[in-house]
Each structure stands twice: as C-alpha cells, then as structure tokens.
Amino acid sequence: MGRDFKMWLWYKSGQFLRDPSNMHFTTYSTHPFKDQRPGTSGLRKRVEVFRQGNYLKNFVQSVFDTQRELVGGTLVLGGDGRFYNREAIQIILRMAAANGVARVLVGQGGLLSTPAASCVIRKYGAAGGLILSASHNPGGPDGDFGIKYNTANGGPAPEKVTEAIYARTLEITNFRSIDEEDVELDDLGSYQLSETQIEVIDPVADYADLMASIFDFDAIRALLAGGFRIRFDAMHAVTGPYATRILEQTLGAPAGTVINGEPLEDFGGHHPDPNLVHAAELVAMTQGPDGVDFAAASDGDGDRNMILGRDFFVTPSDSLAVLAANATLIPAHRGGIPGVARSMPTSQAVDRVAAAMGIECFETPTGWKFFGNLLDAGRIAFCGEESFGTGSNHVREKDGLWAVLAWLNVLAARGQSVADIVTGHWQQYGRNYYSRHDYEGIKGKAADQLMKDLRARLPQLPGTFLDGLEVGYADDFSYTDPIDGSVSQRQGVRIGFSNGSRIVFRLSGTGTVDATLRVYLESFEPNVASQGLDPQVALAALISTANELAQIQLLTGRAAPDVIT
Numbered sequence: 303m304g305r306d307f308k309m310w311l312w313y314k315s316g317q318f319l320r321d322p323s324n325m326h327f328t329t330y331s332t333h334p335f336k337d338q339r340p341g342t343s344g345l346r347k348r349v350e351v352f353r354q355g356n357y358l359k360n361f362v363q364s365v366f367d368t369q370r371e372l373v374g375g376t377l378v379l380g381g382d383g384r385f386y387n388r389e390a391i392q393i394i395l396r397m398a399a400a401n402g403v404a405r406v407l408v409g410q411g412g413l414l415s416t417p418a419a420s421c422v423i424r425k426y427g428a429a430g431g432l433i434l435s436a437s438h439n440p441g442g443p444d445g446d447f448g449i450k451y452n453t454a455n456g457g458p459a460p461e462k463v464t465e466a467i468y469a470r471t472l473e474i475t476n477f478r479s480i481d482e483e484d485v486e487l488d489d490l491g492s493y494q495l496s497e498t499q500i501e502v503i504d505p506v507a508d509y510a511d512l513m514a515s516i517f518d519f520d521a522i523r524a525l526l527a528g529g530f531r532i533r534f535d536a537m538h539a540v541t542g543p544y545a546t547r548i549l550e551q552t553l554g555a556p557a558g559t560v561i562n563g564e565p566l567e568d569f570g571g572h573h574p575d576p577n578l579v580h581a582a583e584l585v586a587m588t589q590g591p592d593g594v595d596f597a598a599a600s601d602g603d604g605d606r607n608m609i610l611g612r613d614f615f616v617t618p619s620d621s622l623a624v625l626a627a628n629a630t631l632i633p634a635h636r637g638g639i640p641g642v643a644r645s646m647p648t649s650q651a652v653d654r655v656a657a658a659m660g661i662e663c664f665e666t667p668t669g670w671k672f673f674g675n676l677l678d679a680g681r682i683a684f685c686g687e688e689s690f691g692t693g694s695n696h697v698r699e700k701d702g703l704w705a706v707l708a709w710l711n712v713l714a715a716r717g718q719s720v721a722d723i724v725t726g727h728w729q730q731y732g733r734n735y736y737s738r739h740d741y742e743g744i745k746g747k748a749a750d751q752l753m754k755d756l757r758a759r760l761p762q763l764p765g766t767f768l769d770g771l772e773v774g775y776a777d778d779f780s781y782t783d784p785i786d787g788s789v790s791q792r793q794g795v796r797i798g799f800s801n802g803s804r805i806v807f808r809l810s811g812t813g814t815v816d817a818t819l820r821v822y823l824e825s826f827e828p829n830v831a832s833q834g835l836d837p838q839v840a841l842a843a844l845i846s847t848a849n850e851l852a853q854i855q856l857l858t859g860r861a862a863p864d865v866i867t
C-alpha cells in the first residue's frame with residue numbers, strides 16, 4: 303500500500319482530526335449539503351436523504367455550533383417514534399456528549415410528543431431541545447423524517463435561529479462525536495456517556511401532571527362516568543401512551559377508548575394525519591344512532607387535533623373560536639384570557655370572539671414559531687391554526703391532547719352536545735364557512751409560476767369585481783412581530799372581498815417532494831337560517847373564483863384538489 307493511499311484511508315476515517323487536548327471526542331471531516339434550510343416546522347426530508355452520509359450529523363453539529371447555550375446546558379431529546387428515530391437518537395446522544403452538553407433528558411424508548419418536549423424543556427430549564435418528527439407525514443423506510451430545534455422557552459426556534467443554523471450547514475467542515483456504545487433507551491434511569499449525563503425519563507409523566515394542573519379533571523371524570531362516550535384515535539403514533547394514561551387510566555374512560563394506541567415505526571402504513579380522510583375509521587364511530595358523543599384524533603408527533611361530535615365535524619378554526627369563547631370554564635383560565643392569535647390563513651371566527659370579549663387578536667404567518675413571542679410576553683393565552691392546531695400558553699407548541707381535554711372540560715361544564723355548542727356559537731357570532739384545498743405533488747416550477755403570476759396581479763385587483771364580488775384588498779402577507787420587530791415577508795397571497803370573504807394562496811413549507819399548493823377559502827354568514835350548508839356548497843362561487851384567478855388547472859394540470867379539509 304502506497305503512502306498516499308494510506309494517508310487517504312486515514313483521512314477518510316476522520317481520525318486525523320482527533321483532538322489531542324480532549325480524548326473524549328473525535329472530530330470528523332464532512333462536506334456541506336445545500337438543502338438543509340428548515341421549513342415551516344424544522345428540516346423535513348425523505349428518510350433516505352437523512353440516512354445518506356453525514357446528513358443528520360451535519361445538521362446537528364450546525365445546531366451545536368450556533369446554539370452555544372447547549373454547551374454545559376441541558377438538552378431535551380425525543381421524537382415521534384417513526385422509523386430512524388432510535389438510530390438518530392443514538393447519533394445525537396454521542397454528538398451531544400462530544401459537544402459538551404452537560405445533561406440530556408431523553409424520553410423512554412426515544413419517545414416524546416412535540417408538546418411534551420416543550421413541557422419538559424420549560425419545566426427543567428433546558429437550554430433547548432431536538433425533536434425528531436415529520437409530524438403527519440408518512441413514516442417507514444420510504445417515508446419522511448424530520449428534526450427541529452426548540453429554544454429555551456420550549457418553542458420552535460424563530461427564523462433568526464433557523465437561519466443561523468442553515469447558514470452554518472452551508473459552511474460546515476467537521477462534526478464531533480464519541481466512540482461509545484448505544485445508550486439503553488428502554489429503561490428509565492441515569493447513564494453516563496463520556497462527561498454527559500443521560501437521563502431516560504418517562505415521556506408522559508410531566509405532561510400528564512401539567513394537564514391535571516390546567517383542567518377540571520373531576521368534572522371530566524364525572525362526565526365520562528355518566529355515560530358520555532368518547533374515542534381517541536392515536537393513529538399508531540406518539541399520543542397512544544399519553545392518551546391511554548390520561549383518558550383511560552386517570553380520567554376513567556373505559557379500556558378501548560384509545561384506538562390505534564401503540565406507536566409503530568410506520569404508523570401502520572397510514573398517514574398519521576388527523577383529518578376526515580385519514581381518520582375515516584374514527585369518523586365512522588361518530589356516525590348514526592350508535593355514534594359516540596365525542597371523538598378526537600392526533601397526528602404523528604401529537605401536536606395536531608381533530609374534534610368530532612356525534613355526526614359533527616368541528617372545523618379547526620371554529621374549535622379555536624369556541625374554546626376562546628368558553629375559556630373561563632377551564633380552571634387555568636378562570637380569570638379570563640388576555641388575547642388570542644391565529645395564523646393568517648385560519649378563519650376569522652376567533653376575531654369575532656376577541657372583539658366581543660374586548661381582548662387583543664393577532665394574525666401571524668403560518669407556523670407555530672410565530673406565536674412564541676406573543677405567548678412569552680403574556681399578550682395571548684390561546685392560539686391556533688386551521689391545520690388542526692390549537693394550543694395555549696401552557697407550552698410553546700400546539701397541543702393535540704390539550705385541545706381534546708379543553709373540549710371535554712367545556713363539554714362537562716356546559717352539559718351540551720358538541721353540535722349544540724358549535725351551532726349555538728354560530729348563532730351568537732355568525733358562521734365563518736371555511737375550507738382548505740390542497741393540490742399535492744405539483745411541479746415546483748408550476749407552483750412558483752402560479753404564485754409569481756398572482757403576485758404580479760395584486761396591485762390591480764383592489765376595487766375590481768371578481769364574479770360579482772368587490773376586491774377590498776389584495777396583498778402578499780407580511781408580518782412584523784409586535785414584540786421584537788422582526789419582519790417576515792411573502793407569507794401568502796391574500797385577497798379580501800368587501801363582504802368579508804377571503805381567498806388565500808400559499809405553498810406548503812413542510813413537504814418533502816415537489817410542491818403543494820394550498821388554497822384557503824372563507825366566507826361569513828351572519829344569517830342563522832343560512833348557517834347549515836355544507837361548506838363546499840356555501841363556498842362554491844369562491845372556489846371557482848380562486849381557480850380562475852390563479853389559473854390552477856392551466857398551470858398545474860389539476861382539475862380538482864387532492865385533499866379537501
């Protein structure tokens with residue numbers, strides 16, 4: 303073997319960079335990947351992308367390089383249990399030890415729901431957390447994987463942090479790790495990994511305690527004991543253990559209340575996406591004379607929720623509005639809430655509640671990270687997104703089980719059915735008909751062209767009539783954070799009509815292949831006699847206006863959306 307070849311082997315092994323001043327870690331050389339910019343909620347890619355070369359390691363090292371509070375601090379680590387979760391956790395543990403993290407709190411089995419991770423970060427004063435999830439995207443070797451950094455407030459890193467991490471990924475030349483055995487993730491306890499203390503914690507306990515401190519568990523227990531029938535679909539994702547412990551073991555719901563409760567690496571081959579399409583089994587349980595009184599589902603990482611009554615679907619935007627209107631029935635909010643917030647595409651139903659209550663209402667870009675500052679500043683207590691996301695100031699993530707418990711608390715306090723509460727809400731505040739149409743897997747070029755064309759037309763639209771409706775405003779949503787003044791531009795094209803209807807267009811920031819166009823449609827109906835329509839019927843004119851305006855069929859070749867929610 304020639305000297306040069308030996309040198310090459312030695313170089314490839316990465317051993318050449320072993321730092322003599324600290325034998326506890328090894329520095330390995332690496333090369334940047336150009337596609338590690340986090341999207342709406344962290345870095346999401348196909349599993350095969352994450353498993354190539356140093357892909358995961360590069361990103362994690364970029365977090366350690368830029369988030370220096372982790373050195374000597376506590377890191378929270380866990381994921382939704384999807385394929386590659388365990389392997390990724392072992393890699394991150396070794397890198398955490400090599401990067402001087404003092405303590406890692408990792409969920410048993412590598413599990414932590416997104417809201418539970420937020421809870422644990424806050425409770426134990428961690429410097430930050432790494433959450434491994436691609437949320438509602440399918441899992442398995444051919445599915446998706448994801449990683450997200452959350453800061454010390456427990457919330458998703460704001461844009462300035464994700465941009466710093468991304469910038470680092472573009473220039474990274476090496477990463478640190480140690481040569482140690484895997485940590486035992488299935489047994490609770492404390493382990494030493496080099497200089498770092500690894501604590502394998504019960505992923506449910508802290509979260510369950512937090513829930514008990516917020517809600518009227520006695521009232522919910524009495525409701526369930528009185529024959530109120532519920533089902534919860536964990537979709538073989540992370541909420542199974544949480545829902546079983548809280549709903550069945552703590553609140554006394556009968557065994558079998560939680561369905562699909564065992565977390566599986568591939569979610570049983572399904573999309574762990576709580577909507578009418580993917581949770582069809584649950585929806586069927588609410589229908590007909592034997593239908594249960596209340597049903598709910600959550601997504602892969604436990605931050606989303608779908609709420610159903612008997613023969614009744616609660617639109618997420620309405621769910622936020624109803625919970626805000628009934629906030630004082632929840633013990634933690636007995637004294638009232640200071641304000642609410644919703645993402646821009648979410649319906650304006652909650653705005654009406656805020657106006658009636660005389661509290662502040664904020665409109666933020668899509669993604670939970672934009673609620674963090676408002677929550678930290680105490681300006682809002684409830685917030686939500688149309689995409690089945692609802693939450694409060696108890697953590698800094700949206701929280702599926704929180705929403706379920708909030709509904710059960712309100713139902714117990716009011717003694718009415720889900721349908722009666724929501725239709726009563728419409729009578730009082732008016733109904734915001736709402737729907738989202740998703741065109742998935744369209745070519746990136748076509749999607750960009752569509753958005754570009756729309757943007758170009760915006761200045762001419764105000765004052766014109768589209769299908770008989772006068773355009774009041776047309777813009778590309780820009781948000782200035784009221785707390786730190788940071789500006790986020792190009793957050794979605796909005797077209798508002800003078801009768802209160804809206805059409806919003808934006809491209810998804812969570813997909814992993816091609817582009818997804820989201821079209822959000824909303825109209826307002828104050829007249830009680832006209833509030834009982836199917837939203838697709840009520841919104842029909844607006845739907846065709848949207849299609850024409852954006853030339854959806856012409857540019858994407860699609861005659862109809864793939865998913866309607």
Ligand code: VG1
Nearest residue numbers: 342343437669670687689810811812
């Ligand atoms: C989607 C939703 C958005 C949500 C995000 C993360 O983003 O529209 O409201 O915050 O997913 O949710 P996008 O960019 O694809 O529209 V989850 O449950 O992934 O954490």
Ligand code: CO
Nearest residue numbers: 437601603605
């Ligand atoms: Co999610």
